[in-house]
Amino acid sequence: MADFDQLIADHIPRLRRYARALVRDVHAADDLVQDCLERAWSRQHLYDSSQTMRPWLFSILHNIYANAARQYHRTPPLVPLNQVDETIDAQQETDLTLRDLQRSLALLANEHREVLLLVGLEQLSYKETAEVLNIPLGTVMSRLTRARDKLRDLMHNQPAPHIRRVK
Helix, strand or coil, X not given: CHHHHHHHHHHHHHHXXXXXXXXXXXXXXXXXXXXXXXXXXXXXXXXXXXXXXXXXXXXXXXXXXXXXXXXXXXCCCCCCCCCCXXXXXXXXXXXXXXXXXXXXHHHCXXXXXXXXXXXXXXXXXXXXXXXXXXXXXXXXXXXXHHHHHHHHHHHHCCCCCCCCCCC
């Protein structure tokens, strides 16, 4: 039991990073990871100790996310009451590039973003990614190629940043 707890605890930072990249909201990502950990602990008898823990946990997280995404599309969107106009410091090119990358990732189809994040950000192998997403290896490779091409296109065709002047 203690070994299982430690194995899971070692993967929490990676799970949080992937969840944040998927849902693009810190609080929703933490909830997603919490649900994943709860499900993993309650179903630890299903874990095959001859396999690595990481793909198993990412599969759980992905399945919870996919189920929530299906449900989300059936509910109306919520708009925060305290939306603030976005301002950008013109001196921070890195921040602009990261913002553009985040926006471009958000424009990708879910299946492309998932594969790109698992391979690029989480550095899972193609085989592990196929296991996590429960798709064939060839599909992982083709989705990854399409995702990279689309992301490259989106990043190069970004509109000029809107800089608000303050007098």
